[in-house]
Amino acid sequence: MSNIVFERVSRQFQRDGLQFPALEDVSFEVRDREFVAIVGPSGCGKTTCLRMAAGLEFPSNGNVRVAGQTVTRPGPDRSVVFQQFALFPWKTVYQNIEFGLRGKGMAQAQRRERVTRHIELMGLQGYDSAYPHQLSGGMQQRVAIARSYVLDPGVLLMDEPFGALDAQTRTVMQEELIRLSRVNPRTVLFITHAVDEAVYLADRVVVLTRRPGRIREIVDVAAVRRTENWDRHERIEEVMEQPSFVHLRTGIWRLLREQQQPARL
Amino acid sequence: MTQAVLSRREFFRLTAAGFLGFFGVWAVLAASGLVQTLFLPSPLEVAGKFFELTQKPFVGYTLQQHLLSSFGRFAMGFGLAVVIGIPLGLLMGWFRWLDRIVTPLFDALRFVAPIAWVPFAALWFGTGIGGPVLIIFSGAFPPCVINAYRGARYVEVRYIEAAQTLGAGHWRIITEVLLPGSIPSIVAGLRVSAGLGWQSLIGAELIVASSGIGYLMVKGQSNLSTSTVMSGMIAIGIVGFAIDLLLRALEARIERRGG
Secondary structure (H helix, E strand, C coil): CCCEEEEEEEEEEEECCEEEEEEEEEEEEECCCCEEEEECCCCCCHHHHHHHHHCCCCCCEEEEEECCEECCCCCCCEEEECCCCCCCCCCCHHHHHHCCHHHHCCCHHHHHHHHHHHHHHCCCCCCCCCCHHHCCHHHHHHHHHHHHHCCCCCEEEEECCCCCCCHHHHHHHHHHHHHHHHHCCCEEEEECCCHHHHHHHCCEEEEECCCCECEEEEEECHHHHHHHCHHHCCCHHHHHHCHHHHHHHHHHHHHHHCCCCCCCC | CCCCCCCHHHHHHHHHHHHHHHHHHHHHHHHHCCCCCCCCCCHHHHHHHHHHHHHCCECCECHHHHHHHHHHHHHHHHHHHHHHHHHHHHHHHHCHHHHHHHHHHHHHHCCCCHHHHHHHHHHHHCCCCHHHHHHHHHHHHHHHHHHHHHHHHCCCHHHHHHHHHCCCCHHHHHHHHHHHHCHHHHHHHHHHHHHHHHHHHHHHHHHCCCCCHHHHHHHHHHCCCHHHHHHHHHHHHHHHHHHHHHHHHHHHHHHHHHC
16 A cells, blocks of 8 residues: 655755745644645745655755655655656657566566557557657656656655746647556555646645645545536536536635735835 | 957968977077077977988887887876776765765875885886886876865765666766766866876876887987987877867867767
């Protein structure tokens, strides 16, 4: 079972000898095979949450556990999809996707089979030997997702993965991610600042306050999705038209709006 | 003033003008009788000597053989600097403790000019191949280390983090992330390194060798044959230029591939 538990997590940063808090007393759980999105104003520490689950940063107080183990370092059981893709520019698409598998002591034939399957799954056929800079942003992010999925990780951590994409590509990728998580459900922690993306993708949405980030509310989307049967719609815009969707989205918007600093005139 | 791009033809014309001007002034000075021929042989005399040296052995070998012997030493010293310097630089870029240990020592030692090692080179190796190789190495080594180190330090953090989250350990991060990520910096370092190595070589051979271009020049000097010395200088320039061209081509190729 792969779950993520944040237990009374706080994080302070130090700058110029001053301490300032980034996150304060954050507790929540991403249950096994649950898709949780964190939304919040910029600088509220949502990326910090993800990096702590990844083992790239550590809490100042409290505890982050993945599958029952306190996180002490990065590892392939918690794959990360970064906003800026972070594909290795000196490796081909195939080599990028294969990178994590090579550390698993897997026979070459088996590796090849798995890489090829994920290349097909993400619609990257024919691009095996292309280099990242030869691909569009959308294609690059497909490679990055394939590179994570191929490891069959217990936990998938996605840090604004579609933030750098144009609107159309973004929509396609969101639909693909939904499709992927139906075929192959994972425990996902997903960071975004786009509210409709969060509502469309997630089972639950964690809303953080302005810095220092605290939990404002945790919104249950899965229950609504089930009773309103959003899944009968194939396209994202059809789901977004549903009154139930609009209602949830507006609710979260309000929570975020009250976090806004009044504009200085 | 805006800098216009020169056409190829213009470029060659200007280069040729530079050389012609240089040799022209030299020829005029030599012909004017203001300077004794011993102090400044004429270009023609040097050209004649150069040709003669390629045909007739001087102090045992022809000019080509001297060059070859110099180049062999250069290749050894430079090769050693590359093989030790680049891995060391990458390791220093990754392991902070190694950085702490090596950097202060290295920063002090690299200001010791290669030629300052000559007494020890002579003492330890006599006129054997070890002396020149040591001196070339001491010239070529620092740029290899520094550029590999800087390259590794400036590899973007997101690539390192991506590798870590994909389960890569120290070895794979160094060989598959830091090394390829620092190639542009390393190749730039190789150019500097080769230049310094080649320069130090001549210095080394002036003192601790019994063949090679530097040796040829010392012997030319003691025979009061300044045209021989100048022929040596020209040969050094040509080979140095050729080495640099080669590495520059390598650099351009890597830049193109990096896209």
